[in-house]
Amino acid sequence: MDLDFDRCYQATRSRDPRFDGWFIVGVRSTGIYCRPSCPSPVCPKPANVTFYRTAAAAQLAGLRACKRCRPDAVPGSPEWNTRADIVGRAMRLIADGVVDRDGVPGLARQLALSVRHLHRLLVEAVGAPPLALARSQRAYQARLLVETTGMPFGEVAFAAGFASIRQFNDTLREIFDATPSQLRAAVPRRGGSPPGGGLTLRLALRQPYDPGGVVGWLATRALPGVEEYSDGTYRRVLRLPGGPGTVTLRPAPDHVHATFRLATVADLGAAVARCRRLLDLDADPGGYLPVLAADPALAPLTDAVPGLRLPGTVDGAETALRTVLGRHAGNLVATLADPLPSPDGRLTHMFPSSAAIAAADLALPAAPASTVRDLAQRLATGQLRLDEGADRAARRGLLAVPGLGPGRVEDLMLHALSDPDAFPAADRRLRSAAKAYGLPADTAGLTRHAERWRPWRGYGAHLLWRARSASFKTAG
Structure with missing residues (x-):
């Protein structure tokens, strides 16, 4: 705005x-x-x-x-999750901890810019350079850990990305006008260490929020060994810079209860950012639902789900490969996945890397195997990027993969890149839902009709999918 x-x-x-x-x-x-x-x-x-x-x-x-x-203690701006330009990509990468891990030069390299030009773009767009944005994020992450866990302050400083205890102390005094001890003493802890270890946090969200929508979507697609769902709680393995980790996510109406078990606490910032992206916690329904509600066919559906969210991803490459593999993804985990050093209940394996899939002899028919291998090779070499800093021009890169048609590419843009305007009109389930609510059921007709939903066609697609779920009830 x-x-x-x-x-x-x-x-x-x-x-x-x-x-x-x-x-x-x-x-x-x-x-x-x-x-x-x-x-x-x-x-x-x-x-x-x-x-x-x-x-x-x-x-x-x-x-x-x-x-x-x-x-x-509020959600971030939804703008950074929807903007496809360099500023939006930079903000997502900073949230993922790239500056803490690789410095500003590393961030600039990922965006193919000079450090000077990146600095100028961010100052003009958001009023602060990369280092200041990363410092602000570290401060907020540190305060969250100070107030909601019993971690020693040295570990908090390391987990939040500070280079030293002195820098940690000075930053918290400057921004919050309080020492770490004062912050911890002022607020009763709501998180802490759950049985078996780990860190438990409350992830803020923007209300209204549909707690069952995204988690229900993920539950129907949970991959054994990598994910599991039970009684409203979703758990999965995370591929993080410092090694594999796991997260347990339990949505509530006003927050998401998240427990992380990580190889290193330095990965906490990246893990939190990816889970926020997965559950679309920074979204603002006041921006997209009025656009969808302007269509008489969707108006009663938007009234029924005022907290609609768009299922995202914690790993764009994994989501893309799983989507293309379809029902064969489970077999791939059984044969190629790396076991976790310490299994976390039923979470036992990390989804295979793009390089491992590209080099494997896939037990698939020739045509799909070629498509999967080509896609994996492009992801492994960096020719195609589907991470937090990916350019939406990735659509052209996906269309260049033999065997990926426009319909499948729209699905990948929606779920692997969280493009809010991607629209997989060729999807059979989407066309069936559209027909049930009086919308065109053919691909071309539905695509033309959905033009009125721009730039939120992806949310329109999920509204229709959500409306066909067993838990959906319209008002009245």
Whole structure:
């Protein structure tokens, strides 16, 4: 959204929580920054207010976080998950911890830019350079761990990505006006260490939220050994920079309860970012549902699922290969997957790497085997990228893979890249759902009709799929 002063100030005056995470309210007279819904009884005067796109930009202006409204305890801006340009890609990679692992030069290399040009783009777009954005993220990650776990502060600093305890202490004092000990003493812990070890956190989300939608979708596709679902809880193996890990996700109406078991706590930031992407926790239904509801055929469906989300991915390459493999994916896990060093219940294996699949003698018919092998080879060599920093131009790269038609490519763009406007109109289940709700049931007709849903056709597709699920009930 544009930072139109009048619009932002009106949202701040009304304390509208729908704008939390979209922008930051800086108050120069008090030296703090807040979320728009801050419950402070006095609204700041317009002359004292500046609006920022990110907390990092407010911190660069010398402001510290409000202790009343906790601007760090809100979901991130959904803009960074939907923007396909360099800024959106950079923000996703920073959230995944690339700057902590590889520095700003590593981030610039992934985006094929010079460090100077990347710095300029981010300052112009979000008001802060890469290092400041990464520092802000480290501070919020550290506060979350300080307040919700009993980890020693040295481990917290390492897990959040700080280079030293001194840097950790100084940053928390500067941003939150409190020492780590003061932060921990002020809030009763809600997480902690579950039986068997691990770290338990509460992942913030933007309401309304449909807790069963994404998890139900993932449950029907769970791959034994790699994933499991039971009684509303979804668990899976994660491929992370420091080694394999596992996560247990249990959605609630106002948060997601997440327990991570990791090879190294340094992977916590990446693990959290990927799980947020998987469950689409930063999405803003107020942006896409009104567009879909403008279609009379979808209006009753949007009323029934006001918290609709788009199932994402924790590993774009894995999702793409599983989609192409279809029912053969389970056999691949049995023959090529690497066992976990320490199994976590029924989670025993990590999905095979792209390189392993590319080199394998696949027990598939010749044509599908060739498609899978070609796709895996392109992913393994970096010729095709489907990670957090992938360009949406990956559509051209996918279409170049022999055997991948436009319909399958749209499916991959939707689920492996979380492209909100991808639309797999050729999908049989989608066309069946469309027919049930009075929409065209042929691929061409449905594609033409869905033009009115742009740029949210992917959410339209999932709304139809969701409507056909056994748990779906329309209002009235």
